[in-house]
Amino acid sequence: MKQTLFVVYMLSVGAMVGVELAVGLMMAPVIFNPSLFLGEGVLSHYQSGILMTQVFLRFNMALLIVTLFGALYEVVAFKQGRGDKWAFGATVIVVYAAMMFIFYYTPFIVEAQAVGPEATQTDVFASMHKGSEWMVKVLLMAQVVVFGRRIWVKK
Numbered sequence: 316m317k318q319t320l321f322v323v324y325m326l327s328v329g330a331m332v333g334v335e336l337a338v339g340l341m342m343a344p345v346i347f348n349p350s351l352f353l354g355e356g357v358l359s360h361y362q363s364g365i366l367m368t369q370v371f372l373r374f375n376m377a378l379l380i381v382t383l384f385g386a387l388y389e390v391v392a393f394k395q396g397r398g399d400k401w402a403f404g405a406t407v408i409v410v411y412a413a414m415m416f417i418f419y420y421t422p423f424i425v426e427a428q429a430v431g432p433e434a435t436q437t438d439v440f441a442s443m444h445k446g447s448e449w450m451v452k453v454l455l456m457a458q459v460v461v462f463g464r465r466i467w468v469k470k
Contacts, residue, residue: 321465324388327381334377335455338347338370346370361432368424374418382413385461400466405460412454420447
């Protein structure tokens with residue numbers, strides 16, 4: 316059972332890293348540049364943002380589940396003497412970054428989009444959007460640390 320949970324945990328973290336890379340490196344450039352593929356006048360930048368937000372709302376559900384499972388796994392592992400201080404510390408960062416992205420940045424972006432295109436063209440929105448991008452980068456790096464520590468320094 317312990318080995319099965321470990322495998323599920325590592326697959327989950329690996330999958331989240333893959334999703335984050337795919338969304339950031341492959342999906343966003345396509346969604347935000349529809350004119351390259353479909354011609355001019357198909358989607359505005361605001362409409363592209365609406366689509367991207369829908370992707371992130373679905374991503375957030377998976378991220379929340381994987382983050383909570385990972386936090387529980389790491390706490391139990393630590394209590395059973397199988398903990399790794401680096402993996403545990405990185406998990407704390409994962410929890411913080413995931414919760415900030417899910418419960419702080421995403422709601423702000425969704426609310427601004429609900430107001431309309433003009434609300435997404437402010438300096439505040441640009442700052443929050445940039446913050447959300449950085450939070451995902453922190454999340455990604457922390458997940459890679461957890462994955463690496465758990466795979467190569469398995470206790």
